[in-house]
Amino acid sequence: MATIAGAPPKVRPWNDPFWRGLAYQVALAVVVGVLIVGAILNARANMQARGIPTGFGFWDDPARFDINQTLIPYSATSPNSRVFWVGLLNTLVVAGVGLVFATMLGFALGVARLSRNWLIAKIATVYIEAVRNVPLLVQLLFWYNAVLKPLPNPRQSIALFDLAFLNNRGLFLPAPVPKEGFVALPLALGLGVALAAAFAWWARLRQRETGAQAPVGAVSAALIVGLPVAAHILAGAPLAFDMPQLKGFNFAGGFRLTPELVALTVGLVTYTAAFIAEIVRAGVMSVPKGQHEAAAALGLRAAPIRKLVTMPQAMRVIIPPLINQYLNLTKNSTLAVAIGYPDLFNVFAGTVLNNTGAAVQIMFMTMGVYLAFSLATSAIMNAYNARMALKER
C-alpha cells in the first residue's frame, strides 16, 4: 500500500498564503505610514513657514466676536473654548427640535402616501419626490433668502392669532415667565408622568392576567396634561406668558427665534421628513399582508389592527433607518454655515478657525464631535437590533 511519506511538499514563500498576506499587509502599512508621516512633516514645516499655531494655546484666548444666539452666557471677551460649547449647544438645539418635527411630519407623510385616498396619496408622493430630489442646500438658501429675508419689517408682521409674529427679524413667540409658586408645576408634571407610568404598568399586568385592555393612551395624556393644569389653577396661576409687544420699530418681550434658526429648522425638517416618510412606507409595506388579513379575520377593527398588529411589526423595520436619519439631520445641520446660523461648524470651524488659523487642531476637534455622534448612534442601533432581533427557537 502506498503511503505518503515525508513532509508536505515545500511551498515557495511567494506562493504561501501566510507569507503573501504578510507581505501585502506590510506593503500597505508602509505606504500608509509613509503618507501619514510625510503629511505630518510637511504640515509641521508648512505651518511653521506660515506662522500657524501648532498647540492648543488658542483654546483660552478671547474670541473677540459676537454670536447672535447663545444658550449659555457668552460675550466677545469669552475664550474660544466658550465658542465651542455655544456652538455645540446650538447644533443640539436645531437637531433636537428638527428631529421631533421631522418625525411627526415624516410619519404623517409616510402614512398619507399609503392612504387608500388617491388624492392624499398623490399629494404626499409629489411632496416626497420633489423634496428628496433637490439638494438640501438649495432648499435652505430658498427658505432663508427667498422666504424669510423678504418678510415685512416688524410693523407689518404676519401675526398668528396675535400670539406669534413672523417678520424679517425672526419669529416672536410668547415666553413663559415663572412666578412665585412655580415649583408646583414641575412637581405636578413629575407626578403625572409617574402616575401614567404606574397605570401603564398596571394595565399591562392586568392584560396579561385577564386579557382586558385599558385606555392607557387617554389616561396617560389626561394625567400628564391635566395635573400640571390643575396645579396651575390651584396655585394661583404661577406661570405667566410674556407676550411679544410692538415697541417702536421692533418687538419687545417674548421669545425670539432668529430667522437663521427658523430657516434651518424648516429646511431640515421638510427635507428629512421626506426621507422618513419613505422609511415609514417601507416599514409598513414590509409587514406581510396576511398579518392584516388574519387580524381582520379575528374580528379586529381597523384602528386596533394598526395599533396592535401592523405598527409593532413595522416599527422593527422603521427604527434603525430612522435613527440613521436623525444622525443625517445632525450632520446636515452643518449647512447652517451657508445661512449664518451659529452652529458648531459655523462658529468654531468657521469663525474661530479664521481668527486663530489653527486649522488642523480645530478641524480634527470638529470632526471628532461629529464622529462621536455617529459612534453613539451606531451603539444605540446595535443595542436596539440586539433587543429586537427575532427570538428564534
Added chain:
Amino acid sequence: MDPRAFLRTAPEPTLPPPPGATGFFALWRARLFADATTGVLTVLGLALIVWAAPILFRFLILDAVWTAPDGKACAAPGAGACWAYVWRKFPFFMYGSYPVEHRWRVDVTLLAGAALIVWLLWRGAPRKGLAAFLFFAVYPVAAFFLLRGAEFLGLPVVSTDLWGGVLVTLIMALAGIVFSLPFGVLLALGRRSRLPVVRAFSVGFIEIMRGVPMITVLFMANLMLPLFVPPALSPDRLLRPLVGVALFASAYMAEVIRGGLQAMPKGQFEGAMALGLTYPQRMRLVILPQVLTIVIPGIVNTFIGLFKDTTLVAIVGIFDFLRTVETARLDPEWAGPTIATTGYVFAALFYFVFCFGMSRYSLGVETSLQKGRTR
C-alpha cells in the same frame, strides 16, 4: 332518462357586476370618498390644491416675465418669476467665466461624457468592457486636456479659476463617479479581507468618512491638503474639493458594494476557488460581475446623493452651478423681489431633473432584476 341530467352541460352566464360598482364614478368614489374620513381628507386635499395651484400658476407662468432687456420689468410690483433673467444669465450658469470662444471644448467634453454614461447604463448595450475602459481610464485624461488645454494640442490653457456653473457641477459629479466606483470596490474588498491590517485600514477609512459631515471633509481638503504636501505640489484650487468629494463618495460606495458582496452565496466564492482561480481572477471573473449587477440600484442612489452633495462645494468657494445662481442673484442690474425665488426654482428644477431621472433608472433596473425572482 339520462341519469346525469342534473349535471350542467353549459356554464352559467357571467352576471354583470351590481350597478354602481364599476365605471368611472364608482372608481373615483372608491378612491376619494370611500368613507367619511377619506371624504374629509379629500376635501382638505382639494382645498390645498385650489389654494396653492393658482398661486403657483400665476407666479411661474401667468405673471412671469418671459422676455425683458433688463431687470426693470421684473422689479415692477406684481411681477412673477423672472425667466428673462434666467435666460440672460444662462451662459454664466452653464460655463461660469470660461472664455466664450473656447466653450465648444466644454460642450464636447460634456457630450462625450453623457454618451459614455448612456453606453454604460444602457442595459443590453454591447461592449460594456470597452465602455468602462473608455469612461474610467481614457475619459478623465482626455477631459482634463480638453478643458484645461495643452500647448502641444494647440489648445490654449484655461485657468481653473475661470471654470464655473454646470460645467463644474458635472466635473465634480463625474470625478466622484469615476473615482469612487473603483476605489469603493477596493475598500469593500478590503473590509471583507482576512488580512487584519487591510481590514483595519478599510474599516477606519469608511467609518470616519461616513461619520463626519461632508462639509468638514471639504474644509479639510480645502484648508489642510495644501498643508500636508510640499508647497511645490500644492494642489489646484478646483482639485482640492474634488479630492474631498471623491474620497467621501468612495466610503459610501464601499458600503453599497459590501452589501452586494454579502448577498453573494458562499458557493460562488467556493466554486471559483475550486476551479483553481487566484484571488484577483475570482473577483474579476466571478464575484464582481454579479455583485456590480445586483447593486446597480444602490450605486445609482449613491450617485444621486453625490450629485446633490456637489452643491456643498459652493460653500468652500468653488463656482459650481448653485454658486453661479447665488452670484447672479446679487447682480444690481437685475435686482428685484422675485429674482432670488426665480433663481432657486431654476436651480431646483435643474437638480430635480437629474436626480429624478437617475432614481427612475434605478427603479427600472430594480424591477428588471426582480423579474427572475418573481416568476
